[in-house]
Amino acid sequence: MNSEATARAWDEALAALDLAEQLETLCRDMPQVGPAIAPPTSASELFRRIDRNADGRIDLEELAGLLEGAGRRADPTRLQELVARITGRVEATDLGPAELAVLLRLDRIADPGQRLQERFRLLDRDGSGHVSPDELRLCLEALGLAVAEESGGMDALIAAVDRDADGRVDAEEFRRLFQDAENRQRRCSNTSMPDRDWWGSLWPEPADTLLQMGLRPGMAMLDVGCGYGLFTIPAARLVESRPVVGLDIDADVLEQGRSLGSGLANCSWVWGDLRQLRQTFTTPFEMVFLHSTLHGIDDKVGLVREVHALLAPGGRFAVVNWLPIPREQTIWLGLPRGPKQEVRMGAEATADLVLGAEPELRLERTVPLPPFHYGLIFTKADGAIA
Structure with a gap:
């Protein structure tokens, strides 16, 4: 057969x-x-x-x-x-x-x-x-x-x-x-979920990264493409009683995240498609977090618009992505990691994409995230979050 x-x-x-x-x-x-x-x-x-x-x-x-x-x-x-x-x-x-x-x-x-x-x-x-x-x-x-x-x-x-x-x-x-x-x-042909232990070794302090990317207590957060919940779970602890939702289309890794975060009452997990965010969620979020995923999405403009529609006034769209360096130079634990160089997007290209897709978003700041990543924080107009 x-x-x-x-x-x-x-x-x-x-x-x-x-x-x-x-x-x-x-x-x-x-x-x-x-x-x-x-x-x-x-x-x-x-x-x-x-x-x-x-x-x-x-x-x-x-x-x-x-x-x-x-x-x-x-x-x-x-x-x-x-x-x-x-x-x-x-x-x-x-x-x-x-x-x-x-x-x-x-x-x-x-x-x-x-x-x-x-x-x-x-x-x-x-x-x-x-x-x-x-x-x-x-x-x-x-x-x-x-x-x-x-x-x-x-x-x-x-x-x-x-x-x-x-x-x-x-x-x-x-x-x-x-x-x-x-x-x-799914339309994310250039993304894949690394081994959980390997991913955790690259990001040993995910809570610190979330703080750098603008997450604060009292902010509801959606983690798009959350995988095992590497950032979802610490986010739920950081925001205290506010809801944090992890969304992913890969049911197996999502179930692992659900199990790891089972003790957190404010943390929930949704098996869903990032191309249909507005149909999946009706409540706005103060932050939408997108980690190491944007480069692999075919309809990037469509995703930005989906995210923008879900943000509360003054809400933050936090994008973490790979630096546009050759994969052969992205060595971690002895092996080259990350997507192919031709699909990686630099910070300037990512900012141009996001701002071109949604004029109501403004670039708040760029965040260096060594050794292989950078972060961009965009803010939705009509309000501010401290």
Whole structure:
């Protein structure tokens, strides 16, 4: 069995369910849809699977079939209105690859946990609490997705995640599958989480770093891409009774952070996507902390705008990033560390990016963080924090 092909097959099935959900939401709410963009590779493959008659377009019947296969409401009139809005042509009745990619770029349900439960419910057709090979086959067929031969068929898909070897997938097994798929799909391809002990040796006094970056008692803080909670946990101690939230898309390291911070009543942990901060949180923060992550995010401007929307007036956006020096010079514990040099951003480039994305932010100060990092503190207008 080809494990990569099996993972791709699962990813395609989950992506098809996501797309069906987007179609239903769009048909119901009809928001403005942006201009067509070039489809990513994953969108091209998904397009080919949904295009059942292989004519290079996805028509209304194929879109309705996708919705029905996912157990969603299919309204032909609303589907046609959606297609017309995306294409800009009133008479349009089908979508091309680039137009389908518009849908894949739109926001999904913000809470991954909610999406996980919904995906499992759709696959578990008889409500037994398990997904059998037959249920999986029926769902994939209804979505127009045929499992590629190299993935080993339906039994191989089940076996790939069937940890107790009972021939079916329970909710916990599906949770692990879903989280792995989320991690593969995240848009932070140039970031990775170092070993916790190694990371801790580079930052032996994280509380001191937080103070240098402007965190003070009484400030609520969001730690974006918190990982093991290296900075989240000391932040919770520093701010006393105010809330500190750690957010990460990697469920395994997040769970380690949750365990390490279990004794702190004001510290909470959210499995979520940094591209959807405004949909995940409704309460503003006095500080948003972003450590060694910005360089690896595709939509950096979008992230800055998400952060700005969450900051309280006078709140601080604290960015810590790698110095733009060759990786071969970033030696720690005998080995080169950190991202490739070509993706590292200097302090000036980072400041230009942030200030260009959000004019209401101002650069408060630059903080040297030797040996390999620097910090930038931005403040939101309309107030001040001591």
